[in-house]
Amino acid sequence: MSNLRGNACIGQSGGPTSVINQSLVGVIQEVQKSDHIVELLGARHGVKGIVNNDFLKLKSAPQELLERVAMTPASALGSTRDKPDAEYCKKIFASFQANDVRYFFYIGGNDSADAARIVNDLAKQAGYELRTFHVPKTIDNDLRVHDHTPGFGSAAKFVASAVMGDDYDNKSLPGVKVDVIMGRHAGYLTAASVLARKYENDGPHLIYVPEAPFSVDKFLGDVDRVYKKLGRCVIAVSEGIHDEKGTAMAVVLAEKLGRQIERDGHGNVQLSGSGILGDFLGDLIKDQLKIKRVRSDTFGYLQRSFPGYVSATDAAEAREVGRRAVIASRDDKNSAGLSVVMKRVSNAPYTIEYGLTDLANVARETKHLDPAYLKDGNDVTQAFIDYAKPLVGELPTVGSLTELK
Amino acid sequence: MSNLRGNACIGQSGGPTSVINQSLVGVIQEVQKSDHIVELLGARHGVKGIVNNDFLKLKSAPQELLERVAMTPASALGSTRDKPDAEYCKKIFASFQANDVRYFFYIGGNDSADAARIVNDLAKQAGYELRTFHVPKTIDNDLRVHDHTPGFGSAAKFVASAVMGDDYDNKSLPGVKVDVIMGRHAGYLTAASVLARKYENDGPHLIYVPEAPFSVDKFLGDVDRVYKKLGRCVIAVSEGIHDEKGTAMAVVLAEKLGRQIERDGHGNVQLSGSGILGDFLGDLIKDQLKIKRVRSDTFGYLQRSFPGYVSATDAAEAREVGRRAVIASRDDKNSAGLSVVMKRVSNAPYTIEYGLTDLANVARETKHLDPAYLKDGNDVTQAFIDYAKPLVGELPTVGSLTELK
Numbered sequence: 001m002s003n004l005r006g007n008a009c010i011g012q013s014g015g016p017t018s019v020i021n022q023s024l025v026g027v028i029q030e031v032q033k034s035d036h037i038v039e040l041l042g043a044r045h046g047v048k049g050i051v052n053n054d055f056l057k058l059k060s061a062p063q064e065l066l067e068r069v070a071m072t073p074a075s076a077l078g079s080t081r082d083k084p085d086a087e088y089c090k091k092i093f094a095s096f097q098a099n100d101v102r103y104f105f106y107i108g109g110n111d112s113a114d115a116a117r118i119v120n121d122l123a124k125q126a127g128y129e130l131r132t133f134h135v136p137k138t139i140d141n142d143l144r145v146h147d148h149t150p151g152f153g154s155a156a157k158f159v160a161s162a163v164m165g166d167d168y169d170n171k172s173l174p175g176v177k178v179d180v181i182m183g184r185h186a187g188y189l190t191a192a193s194v195l196a197r198k199y200e201n202d203g204p205h206l207i208y209v210p211e212a213p214f215s216v217d218k219f220l221g222d223v224d225r226v227y228k229k230l231g232r233c234v235i236a237v238s239e240g241i242h243d244e245k246g247t248a249m250a251v252v253l254a255e256k257l258g259r260q261i262e263r264d265g266h267g268n269v270q271l272s273g274s275g276i277l278g279d280f281l282g283d284l285i286k287d288q289l290k291i292k293r294v295r296s297d298t299f300g301y302l303q304r305s306f307p308g309y310v311s312a313t314d315a316a317e318a319r320e321v322g323r324r325a326v327i328a329s330r331d332d333k334n335s336a337g338l339s340v341v342m343k344r345v346s347n348a349p350y351t352i353e354y355g356l357t358d359l360a361n362v363a364r365e366t367k368h369l370d371p372a373y374l375k376d377g378n379d380v381t382q383a384f385i386d387y388a389k390p391l392v393g394e395l396p397t398v399g400s401l402t403e404l405k
Numbered sequence: 406m407s408n409l410r411g412n413a414c415i416g417q418s419g420g421p422t423s424v425i426n427q428s429l430v431g432v433i434q435e436v437q438k439s440d441h442i443v444e445l446l447g448a449r450h451g452v453k454g455i456v457n458n459d460f461l462k463l464k465s466a467p468q469e470l471l472e473r474v475a476m477t478p479a480s481a482l483g484s485t486r487d488k489p490d491a492e493y494c495k496k497i498f499a500s501f502q503a504n505d506v507r508y509f510f511y512i513g514g515n516d517s518a519d520a521a522r523i524v525n526d527l528a529k530q531a532g533y534e535l536r537t538f539h540v541p542k543t544i545d546n547d548l549r550v551h552d553h554t555p556g557f558g559s560a561a562k563f564v565a566s567a568v569m570g571d572d573y574d575n576k577s578l579p580g581v582k583v584d585v586i587m588g589r590h591a592g593y594l595t596a597a598s599v600l601a602r603k604y605e606n607d608g609p610h611l612i613y614v615p616e617a618p619f620s621v622d623k624f625l626g627d628v629d630r631v632y633k634k635l636g637r638c639v640i641a642v643s644e645g646i647h648d649e650k651g652t653a654m655a656v657v658l659a660e661k662l663g664r665q666i667e668r669d670g671h672g673n674v675q676l677s678g679s680g681i682l683g684d685f686l687g688d689l690i691k692d693q694l695k696i697k698r699v700r701s702d703t704f705g706y707l708q709r710s711f712p713g714y715v716s717a718t719d720a721a722e723a724r725e726v727g728r729r730a731v732i733a734s735r736d737d738k739n740s741a742g743l744s745v746v747m748k749r750v751s752n753a754p755y756t757i758e759y760g761l762t763d764l765a766n767v768a769r770e771t772k773h774l775d776p777a778y779l780k781d782g783n784d785v786t787q788a789f790i791d792y793a794k795p796l797v798g799e800l801p802t803v804g805s806l807t808e809l810k
Contacts, residue, residue: 018570056809065809071801072573073573075577076805076806078576078578079577081578161711161714164712165707166710168477168478168712169709171479172417172480172483173420173486177706275680275681275703279680297705297707298680298702301570302567302570302571305570305573306566306570307800308566308714309566397713399473399474399475400477401447401461401463401474401481404461404462404463
């Protein structure tokens with residue numbers, strides 16, 4: 001039971017996902033059942049809304065609307081790329097004091113966990129009772145401690161489906177196809193393209209992730225081998241692939257082309273939504289391997305925002321981590337600044353346990369693909385398939401006339 | 406009743422769609438009920454398979470497999486970009502004679518209709534009884550006479566959904582977003598992005614199609630006006646937009662960058678799957694309007710190949726045009742070379758009639774957006790919405806917290 005009564009604040013931060021509003025609605029619905037929270041203030045555009053006193057009152061939101069919002073991609077409250085420094089965090093804390101905010105629910109990735117941690121520490125130093133809960137989200141699936149994060153399963157379902165459809169397209173009109181997939185540092189999403197395979201010789205035939213340093217020579221050798229064998233080749237590649245020195249291939253090319261590299265408030269290079277990497281790899285294949293039909297696509301923002309096509313498991317879990325944060329807030333002992341985590345109990349049947357971990361365990365640094373998931377620098381292992389499959393769920397039913405033979 | 410008994414040949418040609426196999430299965434299932442067709446030869450990779458004698462026997466294909474194939478995007482028999490000339494058509498005709506092919510069903514766009522027309526004429530000249538039927542498909546929706554073509558509704562559903570999700574993403578993290586959509590000459594698919602709008606001020610805020618000549622100055626003025634009003638702007642633009650002289654903007658840029666322009670066997674410039682146009686427009690906005698957050702995506706091949714997300718109406722119609730071609734083949738009077746067409750009876754309730762038209766009416770030339778569908782050079786009219794909506798069907802359910810106000 002909670003002896004702390006007051007208002008709560010909820011915000012959404014960073015790149016949205018297609019189920020981030022499930023977590024928002026999970027928080028709202030659980031707050032609606034809670035006496036310890038008087039009003040739930042929804043901060044517009046995350047920490048920006050907090051410092052600008054720009055809030056929506058959410059405690060009495062109608063269920064019909066909430067269920068529609070839950071199905072809507074991207075952050076219904078608005079998001080932000082602002083990474084609060086110490087000064088900014090003081091303003092957040094001042095706003096919390098002014099609004100009698102005693103509970104802070106922040107939905108986001110590792111940078112958001114870090115901002116929440118700083119605000120929680122400030123409150124502690126000032127002797128102001130505040131309970132901070134980080135609700136995880138990120139399509140990159142790169143939060144430490146977390147087995148996986150809400151948002152990943154749905155983005156992975158989109159990616160696997162897209163590569164599956166693209167592979168059928170490539171069977172129809174053979175050639176080389178390069179599909180560039182989101183993921184700056186972690187290759188989970190690109191690796192999930194492996195789930196597109198059903199029949200022998202199905203694509204993706206080659207998978208390149210940031211965790212395996214990219215070599216142009218090895219890449220060309222790989223493509224040449226597959227193309228000579230099958231007369232076609234479908235390649236899944238992370239936007240964040242880099243060379244041995246750690247320089248992103250997209251950056252290497254951008255510099256080569258004299259293009260400006262944009263960085264966001266967190267110092268991250270903007271790699272999404274540009275066809276540079278795909279075009280570059282395609283040109284490389286045409287020039288060096290003399291293959292005529294080479295195409296590339298960069299899946300871009302659709303991976304995180306395509307509506308009406310989420311993983312059912314992912315949607316349910318996203319709702320549940322939101323609920324769990326509010327449930328945890330009722331317990332007086334949960335005042336340290338915590339993140340709601342999922343732990344894998346088993347792959348088959350797929351079972352997880354929910355728990356809590358200190359914000360410091362999640363903040364700032366990111367997780368990478370387990371080396372046990374990587375194969376030959378151009379593929380992923382069965383262990384990764386076993387890990388990812390239950391998160392994505394069923395993929396579209398397909399058939400091939402090769403079954404007639 | 407048909408007095409002509411023999412084999413039939415079926416092929417798929419050109420860019421695949423996500424429902425082109427519905428038409429294939431429609432043909433196969435109707436042939437399975439037909440006595441006048443002894444065997445149905447599925448040509449691998451269209452006319453290539455015909456001249457190379459590369460066929461699959463389809464008449465006894467099991468229903469369970471056919472239903473899965475029908476749900477699978479891209480051409481299950483394989484496709485081709487070969488545009489047969491007179492010499493090539495003679496080889497096709499020779500193969501038909503050798504295989505006792507008396508019925509030719511060819512699923513494709515206007516180029517395929519033209520190839521079918523030439524082969525049919527050759528047979529007539531030689532006094533060889535052949536009945537040729539063109540089964541329409543094209544995501545571009547650009548076949549003359551046809552009210553619309555199978556493949557368009559599903560691609561339009563993908564595009565409208567993608568822009569809808571992208572618009573929510575843009576509401577979360579405001580800026581300017583450019584979405585480049587397929588369509589060389591016809592803007593139907595880009596225009597369909599209008600269906601993404603639900604609430605006031607929803608995107609796409611600006612829509613540019615090849616039918617309205619593109620002016621850089623007008624474009625910048627449009628974006629500036631929307632951005633100043635809303636603080637954000639989502640733009641849908643056809644890959645085939647061109648200037649007053651008819652030069653494609655993508656080509657203008659490609660030349661500027663010293664890149665090679667690839668053309669397919671039909672002389673069409675390869676514009677899909679490259680981020681050039683989006684990057685160019687994005688850079689233009691950043692440079693000229695001094696807006697910092699500008700992103701672009703090129704939807705690419707997913708528009709025609711994304712699985713498990715088709716328009717139910719489109720899938721049913723694609724199946725039906727295949728069936729109708731076989732039904733028509735039973736009538737001795739249908740020997741002129743025909744295309745199965747859909748005619749709109751009414752928008753509400755949505756009603757169509759199936760019919761037949763001479764191949765010459767469909768072959769070669771393409772249809773453009775009716776001028777009555779264009780608005781201010783940067784939008785489409787309610788008349789277009791009324792036309793497109795029933796073809797696309799229901800879009801994902803969404804909600805916005807602005808409803809709380």
